[in-house]
Amino acid sequence: MxxxxxxxxxxxxxxxxxxxxxxxxxxxxxxxxxxxxxxxxxxxxxxxxxxxxxxxxxxxxxxxxxxxxxxxxxxxxxxxxxxxxxxxxxxxxxxxxxxxxxxxxxxxxxxxxxxxxxxxxxxxxxxxRTDALTGLANRRAFDQQLEEMFAAYRKGGGRSFVIALVDIDHFKRINDQFGHQAGDEVLRQVANAIAQQMEGSYLVARFGGEEFAAIMPTPLRLAAERADKMRKAIAEEALHADGEAIAVSVSVGLSELRDDPTSGPPIRRADEALYAAKNMGRNRVYYHDGKAPTLLGAPEIAVSRD
Incomplete structure (x- = not known):
């Protein structure tokens, strides 16, 4: 037994x-x-x-x-x-x-x-969670990442970060002049350039239409300088679509977290900085320091679309 x-x-x-x-x-x-x-x-x-x-x-x-x-x-x-x-x-x-x-x-x-x-x-x-055209994260993924990072920051266990909004200048004219297929190719190439130049960001996403967004490490001024390097790289090299060389530039607005109750205010500040860049001639970077949008460096001659 x-x-x-x-x-x-x-x-x-x-x-x-x-x-x-x-x-x-x-x-x-x-x-x-x-x-x-x-x-x-x-x-x-x-x-x-x-x-x-x-x-x-x-x-x-x-x-x-x-x-x-x-x-x-x-x-x-x-x-x-x-x-x-x-x-x-x-x-x-x-x-x-x-x-x-x-x-x-x-x-x-x-x-x-x-x-x-x-x-x-x-x-x-x-x-x-992925934008089909560019291969970047989509708006849904961006919003989720933003909320998670903001919640962690508010609880005291997360790090601060910078929000960057990037918009292709005169994109409608590109579509009208070269066609929507060329416009899609420009979106893909700009997306690739942003991803490369902003490597090390917490997230790079297509925010919607011809607008992109990134969640970057602080400090704000350093993030703005890096965004300006990306802007220059895009402006200095013509993109190609269907055998056509297309001059492209982008405008950028940035903000960082302040004593914000929700994630909405830093997005609005970045948007205000982006509009300032657009209104002041495009092809430049503005950052919002919590008081007002501020131009980073001396503006370059905007790319002509006429």
């Missing part, structure tokens, strides 16, 4: 290990991928994926439960008939080996299915 009990104990450990493996695989992956559901996600498709995950986890849970019932029945049989303990133990070992092999195959298949479903969910989440 000692031998039988030892084997049953080993079988119980094996069963527990299998249950832990299944639970860890599901729990770790789902926890690692858990994010707030975004308004732009196709919720029906995501719900379908999660329902599929629930179906196969329920199926394998049932298989494990039946396996446990079989172990309990054999254990009772061994206890009731000590003389037949050796054959029963051998039978039990054989059943454990067969069941383990079968369950391992099922777990391997479940792992592959979980990988597939996880990649699909990741893809949906990524699509919901």
């Amino acid at each position: 000692i031998t039988g009990n030892v084997v049953l104990f080993a079988a119980g450990l094996t069963l527990a290990a299998l249950l832990l493996a299944l639970g860890a695989a599901v729990g770790f992956r789902m926890a690692a991928k858990r994010r707030p559901l975004d308004g732009g996600i196709d919720r029906q498709r995501l719900l379908h994926l999660l329902q599929e995950l629930g179906t196969w986890t329920s199926e394998y849970s049932g298989n494990v439960s039946r396996y446990q019932d079989q172990l309990g029945a054999i254990s009772k049989s061994v206890s009731a008939d000590p003389k037949a303990s050796s054959p029963k133990v051998m039978e039990l070992l054989e059943q454990i080996m067969r069941s383990n092999q079968d369950l391992k195959k099922r777990l391997d298949a479940a792992e592959m299915q979980l990988d597939k479903q996880t990649r699909q969910i990741e893809s949906y989440l990524s699509e919901a």
Whole structure:
């Protein structure tokens, strides 16, 4: 009977290990991928994926439960008939080996299915947060990042940051003169230039239309100087679309956090600085110090669109 009990104990450990493996695989992956559901996600498709995950986890849970019932029945049989303990133990070992092999195959298949479903969910989440034309984060992703960083800052556990708004000058004229396909290409190239020149920002996004936004490290003046470097790089190199060289410039407005109750005021200050850059001739950088928009450096001659 000692031998039988030892084997049953080993079988119980094996069963527990299998249950832990299944639970860890599901729990770790789902926890690692858990994010707030975004308004732009196709919720029906995501719900379908999660329902599929629930179906196969329920199926394998049932298989494990039946396996446990079989172990309990054999254990009772061994206890009731000590003389037949050796054959029963051998039978039990054989059943454990067969069941383990079968369950391992099922777990391997479940792992592959979980990988597939996880990649699909990741893809949906990524699509919901990415601007399809430029490949940058979209406005939804920007707003979410802004709110998270602002909330952390207000609680005292986050860092301060600078908001930069970037607008392509006279973009309507580009569309009218060169066509909307050329306009789309200009948007892609400007987006790429902003992402490269502002590398190290917390986030660079397409804010809407021909406007972009970035969340940058402080201090404000240093962020403005970096934005001005980006502005110069765009103005000094003509962009190309459909074989046409297109002169492009951008205007930039920046602000940083003050004693703001919400994330709205710093956005408005950055917007005021951007309008100042536009109204004062475009192709320049203004930053808002909390009192008024201020020009960074001497303005350069604005790119002519006439």
